[in-house]
Amino acid sequence: MRKGVRIAASILAADFARLGEEVARVEPHLDMLHVDVMDGHFVPNISLGVPVISSLRKVSGLAFDCHLMVTDPDRLVEPLRRAGATGITVHLEAVPDPGPVERRARQADLGFGLVINPDTPYEALDPFLELCDMVLVMSVEPGFGGQDFLPAVLTKVEAARRAIDRRGLDVDLEIDGGIDPETIGAARRAGADVFVAGTAIFGQPDPVTAIAGLRTAASGGGA
């Protein structure tokens, strides 16, 4: 069942020199924090990792939705749990057989999600829906913030929504990349219920107002 709109702010767009301050400002207005972990191998960029998550956990009570853009997510499960992550999302392109990493995440009491890149068809993910607390459809190529939303991925969001509902699953449907007041409405109509936004929150002069604007636009209130 499609749930209410939830906003996950991606700290990739925050000022890393003032990360605690940036998070504290938006925390009361958010549903979760989206934490992009990269290894410079699965994607051509490196963002942050376990020590930064551990520091953030000391100053934030939010759920940490950790998006692992890494070739070997398995070895990160335990360190992330200790650092205070609440859920991990793993790329199907990196882990074509996600059963073992899902079990490891469950043992660590972490939520588990699978994510697919823009070029990966929905059908690749479909057999694994039952493993997931969340599925994530990338609406940009992973690795960098500030890219333009790819509307072609909306058909995959629709397909995931149909499958989740048809099978009566309690699986959140997240979308990540280029989400702003112009694009969030279409993503919501396609069936997404968790919306990642980096630039559209931390890149704005007033991130708190920006979050409110995203919520309004998601419910069809216009940009």
Ligand code: DX5
């Ligand atoms: C891209 C990341 C995204 C990114 C989104 O690899 O997965 O979470 O931070 O940034 P915006 O919202 O700026 O497109």
Ligand code: ZN
């Ligand atoms: Zn992300």
